[in-house]
Amino acid sequence: MTRTVLLLILGMTTILAGLAAGAPRNPEQGRMIYEEHCLRCHGSHGRGDGPDAPFLSPRPASLISAGTSAKPDADLLAVIMNGKPRTAMPAWKEGLTEEQRRDVLAYIRTLIRFGPKPLTPPPP
Numbered sequence: 001m002t003r004t005v006l007l008l009i010l011g012m013t014t015i016l017a018g019l020a021a022g023a024p025r026n027p028e029q030g031r032m033i034y035e036e037h038c039l040r041c042h043g044s045h046g047r048g049d050g051p052d053a054p055f056l057s058p059r060p061a062s063l064i065s066a067g068t069s070a071k072p073d074a075d076l077l078a079v080i081m082n083g084k085p086r087t088a089m090p091a092w093k094e095g096l097t098e099e100q101r102r103d104v105l106a107y108i109r110t111l112i113r114f115g116p117k118p119l120t121p122p123p124p
């Protein structure tokens with residue numbers, strides 16, 4: 001009995017903590033935002049090789065590099081929100097809602113592959 005109550009409390013706490021951290025985001029939604037706003041610089045696979053990349057200095061970041069992918073969500077969301085000074089990275093705090101910025105980050109996270117799985121074909 002006590003155990004059941006304890007388990008219930010544990011379950012509720014986990015759910016509440018999950019809610020506090022923000023509902024899980026939608027990478028499929030994020031893909032559309034990425035293709036519309038980010039792909040031209042960061043490239044279809046996030047490698048920093050989009051069609052505009054050769055004209056920029058510094059070049060757009062590879063979003064799948066070990067350096068970038070190891071950064072916590074909070075750091076990457078801050079760059080997406082405020083842009084990056086002295087680079088072409090725009091601030092998206094007006095152009096995208098917080099949910100959209102989280103969705104696009106969720107999509108970026110799906111571009112990382114540690115195994116030899118084939119990459120998804122680039123969008124048409």
Ligand code: HEC
Nearest residue numbers: 037038041058059060061068076079080084087088089104
């Ligand atoms: C006009 C080109 C351009 C566009 C459009 C663009 N970026 Fe960037 N982005 C950059 C550049 C340049 C950097 C900085 C590279 C550096 O640090 O040297 C950058 C950096 C970043 C970083 C930081 C990487 C790190 O390791 O700190 C993230 C995250 C990012 N961009 C996400 C996005 C997202 C998401 C979008 C679309 C909503 C987007 N970018 C649109 C050019 C662009």
